[in-house]
Amino acid sequence: MSNIQLIIEERAANIGNFMVGRLLPFRQKRMIGPFSFIDHMGPTKLSERENLDVLSHPHIGLSTLTYLFEGSIMHRDTLGSALEIKPGEVNWMTAGKGIVHSEKTPEHLRHSDKVLHGLQIWVALPKELEQMEPSFVHIGKEELPTWNEGETQFTLIAGKAFGRESDVPVYSPLYMIEVKSKEKTELSLGDQLFGESGIYILEGGIEEEGNTFGPKQLLVAQDHSLCTFTMEANSTIYIFGGDPFPEERFINWNFVSSDKSLIDKAKDDWINRRFDKIQGEENEYVPYPSLSNR
Template sequence: MSNISLIIEERATNIGNFMVGRLLPFRQKRSVGPFVFIDHMGPVKMSARENMEVLPHPHIGLSTLTFLFEGAIMHRDSIGSEIEIKPGAVNWMTAGKGVVHSERSPEYLRYTDKSLHGLQIWVALPKALEETEPSFTHIPAEEIPIWEEDGVQYKLIAGEALGKKSPVPVYSSLYFIEIKSKEAKHLSIGDKLYGESALYILDGSISSEGNEYEPKHILIAKDAKLCEFGIKANTTVYIFGGEVFPEERYIDWNFVSSSKERLAKAKADWIAQKFPKVSGETEFVPYPNWKK
């Protein structure tokens, strides 16, 4: 019997001046463990006249995880953080009761040809921490655990799994793992995982129970403990998941909460511009379909 309960294909989504591949949420699967949203950015080539321009926008009730494969993004937020993220590092921003941030091409790249490729992820917060004070942590690439077993390279980007722990300050039991192999291998790691689990194929392909799966697909496992698959040569996959919260999470635009009333308040507060500001920024992303 197959251990794959659902296969999700990447869907093109416009986020302003930028096209991304939306992976989660999906109508048949709103979340995997605490992971409620995943966008695959790029790979996109931008000319000297093009830049990433994600204007200030708000979040509540979640942590964002930005992980780049290529390029650079300048992050600015209402806490006062201003930092450039480069490939291999992790930007971890916890919105809690409310934060605003912008994401733009760094100044030194704005007038040159450039590329951008990476993942943008939202992780829901436990109910007791949904209204926590906002915070921001940048973890350099060299601090992320990387190791090799039987010719396969593993990287624990966030959380705890496979006997390792990432320094990213997560708030619940979860894992986000990169697996790369230059050779065809058979992997069986299910006994080291927990909760719900899913696998995203970035490059190459994997095989499971006689079927082969190509890039830009997420495979949702029926049981994380049965995570066993064949990985083809020159393949990169990401396994993510963790323990499921007892309460359902609702999403309205950039807001996540266990309470629909809280989402309504966040919407009203953003329309009234009651959220904190990002220093040096004057523009902002309006709530969708709302005209001033």
């Protein structure tokens, strides 16, 4: 009997001047553990006249996790952070009671051809930390736990799993693991994981109980064990999840909270320009949409 409860296909979504594949939230599954939002960016080829320009925009009640496969993004925020993220690194920005950031093609790449490809993820905060002070942490590629089992490589991007722990400072029990196979291999995760679990297939494919799944599919497990499945050769998958929260999370545009009044306040503060502003980008911002699709 298959342990796959739900299959979510990427759906096209527009984030300004850039198309992405949206995985979460989904009407039948709003969250997986604390993971409330996942966009797959690209791979998108950008010419010398095209750049990523996501202007200043706010968040509350969550942490953002950016993980690139190709390309580069310049991150700036109202804490004064200004840092270029490259493939294999992690940007972990915790909004808490409120933060504003922008994401753009770095200056040194703006007049050349380039490719942008990666994941952008929101992780909801526990109720008692939704109004915490904002923070930003960058974790280098070499700082992430990486190990091999045969011809299969594992990288623990965030959280705890397989007796290891990432340096990304998460605020609730969770895990996000990259798995790359050079050869066809069988994985048996057993009781290594906990809470709710999902598998996102970036490339290649997996087989589980006679069913075959391929790229751009998110598989939601009925339980965290995920049982046993086979990865095809040259596949890359992301296993993620964790303990779900007891309270519902509401999402309105870029705001996540268990309390609708906090979202209403954030919305009003953004419309009336009461959020802090990024130095040098005071007049560049994304207005609150009249009809939000989040």
